[in-house]
Amino acid sequence: MKIKKIVVSILSAVFITSTLVGCGSNTTSTESSTSNNSNGEVVTLTYTTWGSPEELKAQTNAVKEFEKNNPNIKVKLQHIPTDYDTKLATMIAGNTAPDVSLMYKTTALAWADQGKIRNISPLLEKDSEISEDTYIDGSFIHTDKDTIIGITPCQEVFGLYYNIDAFKEAGIELPPTKAEDAWTWDEFIKICEKLTIDQNGKNATEDGFDPNNIKQYGMNMPTSIWQTFLNLNDVKYVSDDGMKSNLTDPTVIDTIQKLADLSVKYHVAPSPAQSKTLPAPAIALQSKKIAMDWDGQWVQIDLANAKVNYDVGVLPKMKNNKTTLFGEVMCMFDSTKHPEEAWKFLKWMTSGEGTKDLITSGLWMPTVKSWYTDPEIIESWVVKPGHPDGYKEAILDQAMNNSVPDSGYYIKNSVKIASIISPALDQVWSGDKTAEEALKEIEPKVVPELKGVYTNK
Secondary structure (H helix, E strand, C coil), X not given: CCHHHHHHHHHXXXXXXXXXXXXXXXXXXXXXXXXXXXXXXXXXXXXXXXXCHHHHHHHHHHHHXXXXXXXXXXXXXXXXXXXXXXXXXXXXXXXXXXXXXXXXXXXXXXXXXXXXXXXXXXXXXXXXXCCXXXXXXXXXXXXXXXXXXXXXXXXXXXXXXXXXXXXXXXXXXXXXXCHHHCCEXXXXXXXXXXXXXXXXXXECCCCCCCCCCEEEECCECCHHHHHHHHHHCCCCCECCCCCCECCCCHHHHHHHHHHHHHHHCCCCCCXXXXXXXXXXXXHHHHCCCECEEEEEHHHHHHHHHCXXXXXXXXXXXXXXXXXXXXXXXXXXECCCCXXXXXXXXXXXXXXXXXXXXXXXXXXXXXXXXXXXXXXXXXXXXXXXXXXXXCXXXXXXXXXXXXXXXXXXXXXCCHHHHHHHHXXXXXXXXXXXXXXXXXXXXXXXXXXXXXXXXXXXX
């Protein structure tokens, strides 16, 4: 569930969803779906997913375990590492849609509006083995009170990952792990400045510091997650009903400008152009190109593999320090001829047990509440090297007690809206425009695209 894939999905989804509008929802069954299970014959399902080699290996193991427990169901795992939405759209257009698919939630919601995705509410209602209230908030993706289009197999949240040695060398106390101890934004800036070091060894608080020749940035973060910053200031870029823009709200403008100022004003974070010269976050932390990385918890598997001496703290606070739940969704396509078997597989893949390898590695987080509250279960998955010492308080507890869903879960037409906002914000991140200038300029373009929100009420 990595940021670069999320960005790619946003850029491609507008074209894909418009292309699919003409495709009927009553497509024929997946070619690989074979005989009906009612007579004891084997049913074959197709499951599509993306992911790294580590993710593929873990999901392959999950499929094998499912098949072992369900000898009458075989699952054909189709790995699509690149151009995922485009290739999935091609399958749908060719009447070979998978039975079950891991999907970007924005795409899933758009395709659900077109009748491509199955409403699993009827299956859920008659299944005594699973209940929505046993999962953490935001795990069941609703379009309305009667329609659920899928379940998140993993929830991800954001934290402040850091190189322990960089802090010790600077003589700075390690980041707090509890929400009540979180740095204020001003404290965060000061610490970033002390950790930002130029080629001559001066930090950003010292006279003679050269912002054009930085050896170590205090902070790194993907600007594509700008919406998560709004949560720190208790504000949204649209109204609660999704029909009014808040882009020119002073708090929205202030929050976006604060994010931009990390690189434009304080020089403690790389600009988008400078970020292109840096290695991946895990290597950047390991080599002390950066001291801290504001990132999703999925980065932990890379940090562990790179053998970084790292830990994690809670996010700094503006009005609060709420983290953002950020996960994709597992769906059933409406064209499946085997909904009962597909439902059984979907339940397995979202139960935690099915993907425990991904969870213990630090790449995924579970969605079942007991995995966050039962000490014995917690001890079984919060293990090193994929989970550092601060993980329980800074990530797990935050996800359970101090988080809000990503807006992609509920804002209609969010892909189209993002395609307007993101290019405008690129000019803010580069310093070519202020947040106020950019947001006031695009608001008239965004307003016609506001279509409301999906809700479970």
